[in-house]
Structures are given as structure tokens and as C-alpha cells.
Amino acid sequence: MSTDVRAIELLRRVRYGRVATSMRAMPFVAPARHIVRDGNVVLRMHRGMGYHRACGGSVVAYGADNFSSGEPGLWSVQFTGTANMIRPTEDELALFGGGPHRVDGEPFEPVYMSLTPRFATVHLLEYATDHAAEDRAGHLPGGSSACVCPDGDRDGRPDGRRDADRDGQPVVRTEGRPAEYLAG
Secondary structure, eight states, X not given: OOHHHHHHHHHTTOSEEEEEEEETTEEEEEEEEEEEETTEEEEEEXXXXXXXXXXXXXXEEEEEEXXXXXXXXXXXXXXXXXEEEEOOOHHHHHHHOOOOSEETTEEOOEEEEEEEEEEEEEEXXXXXXXXXXXXXXXXXXXXXXXXXXXXXXXXXXXXXXXXXXXXXOOOOEETTEEGGGTOO
């Protein structure tokens, strides 16, 4: 199976992702809802954020993953191509379904773009059976990874746990997820 076909197949399994491009030479990442139609990724964003102005007619990257799914096999996909502002068809609107009531405290106002992928990337994070169970069981609330320190180094924690990966190496966390999950 080609990477493009696999990436589209995986993307159809989730509803939300992140679009990335730059605005005034500064990179940004914004949440978006997506559907797949005729090999294109159709995105719905909140107009109030203003990010659609930077995306329309520009090269963007769109990524999605199943990192919070609880599934043993984790994956991430990314598509790169030009985003164009569109008016969705009635069928596309039905596929999107209802939007959020509010975004950042203001009423949701949708704006739509179509991304024709030029490049697709798939990353699969596969664990051996024992490591997958161990990894899921070792997570603390908020996504931090923890292990009991066999050498007695408690890092000041009374429970004898410290933030570490399954090999005992310190884990750098990013917004509730260990960075090891974000490496591609």
C-alpha cells in the first residue's frame, strides 16, 4: 500500500488535526476539523482565529494522530500541499456535522479550505506486546510517564517514582505528552 493511500486511510479514523503554516514569518499550529473527499483533505476552522487568511493560497502542513485513542498502535500522518478557500457542498457540510458552539469564548463561525496533498508522511509507533502494556500502565494523569526507581533515587517524591521512559531515561514532556511520542 502506498504511503499516500495509507495516510488517507488513517486520517479517516479521526476527526480533528492541526494545520501549520506561517503568518508574517512566524510559524503557527491551529486546530481544524477535517473530512476526506476525492483525495483532498477538506478543513473546517474558526474564522475568528484569523489563521485561514495565512493558509488560503499557501503551502500548509496538516497533521493528525491517534495519540489519545488508547489504541496499542500509535500513528501520526502529515500532508503537505496548497490550501484553497472553498464553499463546501451540502454533502460535505453533512459529513462535517455540527461545529462547536463557541471557540475561545466567541461564537463559532466556520471557514473551509481544501488541501490537495502533494506529500504524505506516516509515522507508526509500534511497541512489543509487553512494552505496549507497560507503557500504557506507566502513565500518570496528564500523560507523564513514570517508573519506580530501582536505585533508590526518588527525585524527592515520596512514592519512589520519577518521570522517565521505559528504559529509565528522563522524559521531556510537552503539553501532557512525553516528547518521545512526538518524535517522528
